[in-house]
Amino acid sequence: NAGVTQTPKFRVLKTGQSMTLLCAQDMNHEYMYWYRQDPGMGLRLIHYSVGEGTTAKGEVPDGYNVSRLKKQNFLLGLESAAPSQTSVYFCASISGVTGASYEQYFGPGTRLTVT
């Protein structure tokens, strides 16, 4: 059981380049999330998914697209990278929302630098 994994761990892009970050979970979780973390700020939700084939916008979705073609994978795409997207990106998944208590698991993060 690997939990939540992210690839790549590090990436440097030039302005205007595109890339895809991959998140994978092997816990059969329905809900998956992409966050970004910037210095001095809390994690901010980019997009999330409540199940295979569904996605929704979070707090800061501009400049990003996502896809959830398979339940275990959640992809985050940057079509035209900008320096403002330099950040650490975390993927997370939740076991469920039935009841009031549920565990959220995070991946190790992807450090992205856009020059």
Next chain:
Amino acid sequence: KNQVEQSPQSLIILEGKNCTLQCNYTVSPFSNLRWYKQDTGRGPVSLTIMTFSENTKSNGRYTATLDADTKQSSLHITASQLSDSASYICVVSAWIKLIFGAGTRLAVHP
């Protein structure tokens, strides 16, 4: 607007001492409140989760409290260790969305 505010922003303590971190929130609807520990360069790891009806929960040397009336929570760390040096993040769940505080950066010095 849903918000989670933490204090202090940073804290330095000596090994073996206790400390308390604070979290105030305005989040609706409220599902639960959790505290995470985040080591540098790693993803957050859950320490405690408390629902509306719980007012205290412990995990080893970590004890979290919740006052749902005043919308405040605290994380108390007992007999601190060097490995406690990390950021501690308060997170409040509004159903499937989680609202993150900016965290308190704790440094434990020998």
